[in-house]
Structure formats: structure tokens, C-alpha cells
Amino acid sequence: MKKVELGRTGQHVSQVSLGCMTMGTSTDEPTSARILDAYLDACGDFLDTANCYAWWAPDATGGESESLLGRLLRGRRDRVFLATKVSAGITDLPAARAARHPDGTVDWDAVERTFEGAGAAVIEREAEASLRRLGTDHLDLYYVHVDDRRVPLEETLSALDALVRSGKVRYIGWSNVRTWRLDRIRALALANGWASPVAVQVQHSYLRPAGADVPSIAGGELLDWLSLHPDVSLAAYSSLLRGIYDDAAYRESTPVWRAYAGPASEARLAAVAKVASELGVSGNQVALAWLVHKGVIPLIGPRTWAHYESIAPAFTLALPDELVSVLDDA
Template sequence: MQTTELGRTGEQVSKLSLGAMLMGTRTDEQTAFRMLDRYLDSGGSFVDTADCYAWWPAPGNTGGESETVLGRWLAARGNRDRVFLSTKGSAWVSDPDRYRGRPERPDYAGAGADTLRKALDDSLTRLGTDHVDLYYVHVDDRATPLEETLAALTGLVQAGKVRHIGWSNVRTWRLERILGLCDRHGWQAPVALQQQHSYLRPAPGARYLSIVDDEQLDHLRANPSVSLVAYSPILKGIYDDPAKRDGHPAMGDYAGPDAEARLARLTTMAGDLGVTPNQLVLAWLLHQTDPAPITLVGPRTPDQLDTALGALDIKLTDEQRTLLDG
């Protein structure tokens, strides 16, 4: 397992991060423990969750299930010092039944100072730890002044409850404003940007709120103090299955001639290499250097985790990378 520096913090984290979103709901606790053990045994260290994970899979799920399972695992294994632990606040949903199975955007808790302080304390209780290594604003909150949010996050770092902060699902102009305010006031600046990023490129006219586009990549190249954490790298597994891609919501922001050309090139090369297209996408991301993302996978089963870990063994030549990029 290769590591990479988180921003310019000096902190080394594994380039392949394990997302625990469905642990405690669609992935039962015993299976989750097996997967977490397997990930650490492979050399991984970076485990990602959020306070709202996961209220949507089934009636009775409320959020907090993932953190609770992780807390039990950390206690059972006594391995907190081996894990770079990240969680998120601001996207808690107080009435999950109102939104479960519906397309509208939920009424998130937001990033107010009191809200974040309580959300973090609740997360720490579920996780059974006195601090997290990385704490994200999960969903950018434009209704709350950034000054309030950033001052509160800085206070959480000063209190020793958070080591680093990050932001997720945010547009580039907002990230630049955040960085400017932090520089001006001496507040804790984000060192991680968690966005959706994959081999397919967003189509013209797509909604770019949560998806990395060319402008955001350019911004990250100019600001190496912020690391890209790429979530949904295999877009719910659509690369392996043409039938699954047809009409899948994950394709909505990508569909078009560019995607068709990329899928054809990817499928051919995966066949030549004897790997799956999903694995090749992960390998492609792990080979990126400008910027160098941290690739976040969220497997539901041990087999899915093993498939993702298999991407670590795929070594792409410069020629193969050029073919994929082109």
C-alpha cells in the first residue's frame, strides 16, 4: 500500500482510503469487522465515515450506524493509533423517513458553530475516541457565514478534538474564499477536498457541485496544500457492466461521446491486462500525480474490497497512461 502526504501537513496517509458508509446497515457488523481487518492487514490506514451514514438504506436507519460500528471495532482491536480516522458533519438529517427514497435534497443540519460542535461530540461518542484526525464540512452550507464555520472548526482543533479539517461537495470559488479567509484570520485551513472524481469526465452542462471539473483540478494544482480525496471513483461499479450503465443515475453527469470513447479505451485495455475495468479505473487514479488524489472506495462486501485492493498490483506504463488520458 503506497502512502501520500496529506496536503502539506507532513502526514502520510494511504493512497487507497476505505469508506465505511454502509457499515452497520447494508454491511453487517461482523462483515464490517472482517473488511476493516483486511484493509489494515493490506497496509491501509485511512478510514472514512460521516455522522449521517447511513440513514437511507432502510426504515429504522437514522444515521450514526457507521460510526457506531467503527467505534466497536476500534475498541475490540485496540488499534486507534494505527488508523487515520476521518468523519464529517453538517449533513445530518433529523427526519430520515421524510426523505428516504425521494429525490429531493434533504434539509441538512448545516455548518453553524453550535451545530458542528454538537455533531462532533456526538461522533466522538459513537467512535469511542477523544479526537478524529480529519473532520470535514460534509455539505457546503451557504446559509451560514463562512467566518462562523471556520472559527468554530479552528476552535475544535485548538480543543484537541480534531487534528485537520477538510471540505466536501463545494465549488471552486467557495474553496478559494475559504482559503482566503483562513489566511487572513489565521484560522485552520482545509487540507483535504473530498469530491466525486473518476476516469470519466463530466459532460458539458453537467451539475458540477460535487464533481471535480477542469477548473477545480487547476485550482488544486496551484494549491498543493489541499489534497483531493476522490469519492465514488468507480461510479457505483458502472465500468464493469454496460447493462448497468444504461440509464444508471451515476451516468447522468457523464454521458456523451467523450464518455463512450473513454469507456471503449478502458474496456479494451482492461481486457488486454486481464483485469476488470473497475480495477483499471482505480489503478489509473492511483497513478495520477498532478494532482495526486487519495482514492476513496466504499465496498459493501469483502469480495468488493478484495477487487479494489487488487488494483494496487496494477502497474501502468507511461504509454498505457497516455492512451487512457488521451
């Protein structure tokens, strides 16, 4: 797997990041270890987790992913670039669980009311907790998981900058944030000499959302802003939209599809199928390779070994220019 520069930091990371959200809960420890080992053997090094992963799993409260990674990385912490997040830890677990409905839908407004937020005291406390669970003395990248407008940006940025100056955090990032807020965050950080975001993490895939603009999905405005600010990299979660590029039956039944359904997505899916057929690969592999080709750092979050095996060939899948045009023109 090739390496790419993170923003303009001079720090190079693998062009595909391993999302570790389900590790320690729905992905058991032996499977997690097998996936991590295979990813490292493929020259991957960019690991992504969060202090809240995965509170929604049975008998979980959050922190399970970090704790498992801490065990799995003993003796080889120096082989990885480790990212985690703060601000979406749950303060009222029963209320958050009640907001998740049996049909798979979630009342996100109710869930967000239970988030810990991005105040200075939370950041300081949770950074220490993440360091402890991960068994490390520093975090390579520390994201604000969900933008918190209740707290002044000056407070959040100052607290993050203090962590950077102490050596406990190397770089900061933001996730699930609107473009105008990201621009303000960056400008405020630069004006005050504080650590500035080097990455933004939002949902982004080959398909384009059909509905209204939401802060958790990259829209045209954010993509345009990023093209003018190369010091901020785009790390894309849900890069394969839970695998809908290869499974039509699943696609029609999953809530993920609702944000993308429509003629434009049908045309793009047809383009993916055409390219996949010509290359003899899967649609998911094509979608991931396209993101890499565009300079995005996609996250993959395999829950099983079979999922990982089905995605891994895309790490080195090169798309010929003529087939990139097929995808771009759809």
C-alpha cells in the first residue's frame, strides 16, 4: 500500500485507513487481531478509533475499541499512526440506547443530547483516558468527533493546542462539521498560533447524496473548500456505504441507501458495474480505488475476516485513465 501526505504536515500515512469501530464488540478479539495483522502486513499504518466506540453494542459502554487496540498494539505502537476522537462520548447511556429504534433508524437529535461535548475539561479528561486505554504516551491525530456549537471554539482549540504543546497529541482534526465552521476553526487557530486541523473526517463515497446537505456527509461545498486548502486532508468514513456497490438486495433494504437513492446514483452504480466487469474486480473495490485515485483517504471498517478479504485487493488496484473517465462522467 502506498503512503500519502496528511495535509501539509510532512507526515505520510497509508492511503487507506483501518476503521476499528467494531473491534472489541461485534468484531471479537481473534478476528480483530487477524484483520490488524493483515493490514499491517499490507503496509497499512493509519488506524482510526474513538473514545465512544462502540457504546451501542450489547453490554458495551464505549472505550472497548481503544482498550482492545491497546492490547493488540503492545510492542508495535511505533508501526502505526493512531487516530482517536473526543466529544461524542455518551453521558446518559439509557437515553442514547432508547433513541435507537428496532427498524434500524436512530433519533440522532436525542443521541446528540447525551454527547459529552468539546469543552476543555472534557478534552483534558478524555485525552488521558484514551491514552490509558490505548497504552500509549501520545495520540498521533485527535479529532473533535462531532462539532460542538455549545462551547466557544476558542475554548476547544486552546485545550487541543495545550495537548499538542505537551506532546500528548501530534495533530488535530475535526469530524462531522459544516464547511463554514471548518473555515472558521482553521482561521481562528492560525490567527492565535494554535494547532490547526490537518484532517476532516466525514462520510464520503463515490455516490453523491440525493437529499439536503448535512454536516456528516461531504457535499460540493466542502469538496470545493478542500481543493483550495490542501493543508487539510479528507478522511472518508462509510467509504463503501456498508457494501452497497455489490449487493442490490441489501442496497434496497438498508437505511444508508435512503440518502443516495435516485437516478443519479443508479447511473453511477451502472458505471461502477461496468468498470468492475472490465477489470474483473468487485464494485466495492472499484469505489474504494476511485477515492484513493482522487486523493481521499478512505476508511474501511470490516466487521469480519471475509469483509476484510473482499476489500483488501483494492489497496493496490490501479484504475486506468479511461475507466476513471467512465466513473467521473456518470
